Amino acid sequence: MKNLIFALCCFLLAGCSSSGRLNADGKADLKVLYVGGNADTQSYTRKLSPEEHEASVQDRIAAFEELLRERFDSVAVVRGKEYTPEMSDHYDVTVFDGRVPAIRPQIMERNDKGEITRYVRAQLLPEDFSAAAVTIGSVGEDVGRAIGSKNDWYCLCLDAQAHHLVEDHPIFQGPFETTLTFETCPTPEDAFHYDYYYDGEMPDSLPMWRVQTKGYKTDPGFPIGMVSRPWGYTDSPDAEYISSGVCAKTLDAVAIGRHGNFLTWGFAASPAYMTDEAKAVFANAICYIAQFKGKGMLARKFNDRIATREYLKELIDLARIEPYEERVGWTEESNREGLKKQAEARAKKARGEKLSEEESYYLKFKPQRPMTLAEYLKRYQKEAYAILGEDLAAYPAYYNENRDYFYGGEGMYSMVVDEDCKAWGIPNNDKRLLDKAIACLEKGEETDRARRVLERYTLCTFTEPAEWRKWYDTYGDKLFFTEAGGWYFLVDGPATLPGNDYHAREKLTVEATTDEAAATEKQQAQLGATSQAEPVRAAARLTGTGEERKIEIRMRIHPGFHIYREVAASDSYVPVSVETSLPAGWSAGELIAPAPRKFGTAGTTVYENEVTFFVPLKGSGSGTATCTVKWQCCDDHVCMPPQSREFTFRIG
Structure with missing residues (x-):
């Protein structure tokens, strides 16, 4: 025993x-x-x-x-x-x-x-x-x-x-x-x-x-x-x-x-x-x-915002009137708050009382127009909106009927129906799709479609049908499909196996790195367009003359994203903030900001679309002023790491 x-x-x-x-x-x-x-x-x-x-x-x-x-x-x-x-x-x-x-x-x-x-x-x-x-x-x-x-x-x-x-x-x-x-x-x-x-x-x-x-x-x-x-x-x-x-x-x-x-x-x-x-x-x-140790990674997720089929659940949920009405309500509530502060500022001005910088800002407040249903669907439904328009009842059926044929391997949170797969009636995560495409090349039938399918769903660079067939017959039993890894069929095994090299098709280009010199004040003031890669753009300029100046900070926020103004104790987001470093003789006042909209029930508030802040400055003398803007940007799926941008100005 x-x-x-x-x-x-x-x-x-x-x-x-x-x-x-x-x-x-x-x-x-x-x-x-x-x-x-x-x-x-x-x-x-x-x-x-x-x-x-x-x-x-x-x-x-x-x-x-x-x-x-x-x-x-x-x-x-x-x-x-x-x-x-x-x-x-x-x-x-x-x-x-x-x-x-x-x-x-x-x-x-x-x-x-x-x-x-x-x-x-x-x-x-x-x-x-x-x-x-x-x-x-x-x-x-x-x-x-x-x-x-x-x-x-x-x-x-x-x-x-x-x-x-x-x-x-x-x-x-x-x-x-x-x-x-x-x-x-x-x-x-x-x-x-x-x-x-x-x-x-x-x-x-x-x-x-x-x-x-x-x-x-x-x-x-x-x-x-x-x-x-x-x-x-x-x-x-x-x-x-x-x-x-x-x-x-x-x-x-x-x-x-x-x-x-x-x-x-x-x-x-x-x-x-x-x-x-x-x-x-x-x-x-x-x-x-x-x-x-020594095994490394096989599937590679180079696009952290790649769509997978799970994203269809969210698209179906967003194709309802309730989420649209909720977003309209957020805008209307922000408008009411802004108009309330505007009325208070006007009343104070009528009494001959001196207004604060914030109150002066609200004298020029303009309500934001709530988005229409068409604008809402175009923002959140993207490709499907071009097909279905404002017919909310059609969206769930469209997503469910085409579930096997959706492709999300390009762009960020992008889902489109792959008409090539649909024409053959084979789901794009079924390896029979590759067998069909290779057979078409061998027979000389639908060769353009076959090449599109093989290029879209594999990392291989073969040119001859016989090469494709040898690869498929050798590794077919080990193939798996990864959506997070790029919507590719890969081979379960070492990364060195044919079909597992993510860089196989890359063209080698060597370009000089960007000049890191400081931007001029004119360039700093250009806001530019946002994108999924850069959902927030910030610009700043120094306005005014004499002993009273303002730093004007404009921020443009990509559709579907938001930044935070106030963050409740129970939340972990990073609110927008502005820090200044001024030459001797100058001082900065409190940040002047428009009314944000509520985000959830805990007290967190956010900004969408565009927002302008002001930092009032008083003083005399000359030198270099620095303004650092910090923020965190989120959309309905992910919160990005906190960002910051520094602006410099000659003052005095």
Whole structure:
């Protein structure tokens, strides 16, 4: 009996070998590199001094180092600014908790109108980076997005508890002993905004597992976690969903998940604020990802706002009169608030009283015209509106009848019916489509359509029918279809297999990087057109003469997007703000802003379309004035990382 027990123990330990074996000291036999640099205290509520920030960074590094040394046999710690990708080659797992230097800088080129003509995201890691890695919070976006990671920035809004866990996943099993204690909590209020994505009736409460002892909702200034988009996250064999968490998005938003050799731990707390249960699971996550060292990512999500078929649920929901009337109501409420302030300002002026800058602004207030139903449908239904017009009843049938033939591989949140697939009556995610196209090439029938299909849904560059047939016959049993990865059929296997190279068709072009010289004041004042790639444009100019001036800031917001004016304590968005740095002798007054519209019930307010702010200046003397505008932009699907733009003016 003793021999049987001993043999069973050896078997269990051997089963843990790929994810870290525990030695006699109770530690996993893994070499772990921790890359730090983030702070445990954020500056959302108040600006930290350099000394405070550095102290917070050091506290966080110390907390991670302590936990890792307790659990792992060999641990090294470096600051992000000291890291190079080659360092990870010498470790089993790298834990990224700070931004690392870019190996390729961001490229942003503009035309003479100031419009972006070319944008290339900064790349922090090589595309062939295959070291096993765990990313903490929003660092997953930083290091992974440029190389196609599905661990993208859906929302920086993850709080302290997890729900919808895959409880039998290995990270909840071992090698470190784990316990999951659940408590029943109310369903996050924001999830009800996306109930059309949820199958069945939304529950009023959920069993939740506490990951952190603190969260940003209860402790202002506490680090905020990141969730990734769930749509298409698991549509490739190199990705797996593990857990969601309390956030401002859907109930299936990915808080913990794996794509290739990257495991995202979206929760942002350091071990100093992790529960004991979470510490064990986090250590298990490191052990688990170790087995994926050297395997890399197969499907690549280079377009973080690519549409998947799940998007049809939202389009169907938006094709109702209720969402349209709700948006009209928002505009009307903002108009009422603006007219009320205008009336108060006019009455004050009639009494001969001096008006404040804000009151003077409202004397010129003009109500915004609510969008028509046609404008609403054109904005949200896009391609379908050109076919269906204002016939709301036709939209659900159109989307359901054509579900198998929708294609979303081009643009951002774009869904069009692929008439080629529809003509053949074969769904575009069915590999029979490729077989049909290859057969057409072999027979010389419908060759144009066949080539379009093969080019649209594969990454291959074959020119002869025989090459296509050999590829299909060789790998047909291993083909899978990924929508998040570009609406392609890929081969389940190494990225080096034919049909898996995302750059196979790229034309090599080398262009000079954009000149980074400061824009002139004339260029700064040009607002330019928005786009999905750049949904907010900001322009600024200095107006007035003498001792009273104004900085006028105009912001144009792309249709479907909004920025935040006031943010409720329960929300995690970043409000628009303006900071000025003025030469001696000058001072700035309070920001003058128009009335925003309400967003939700918590007290958050937003701006859409266009908005103009003013910063009054008083003083004398000459020098350079600097104005920095900061904002966060969101649409109905995703909140983008906070942005800022700096403007400079000669004054005096």
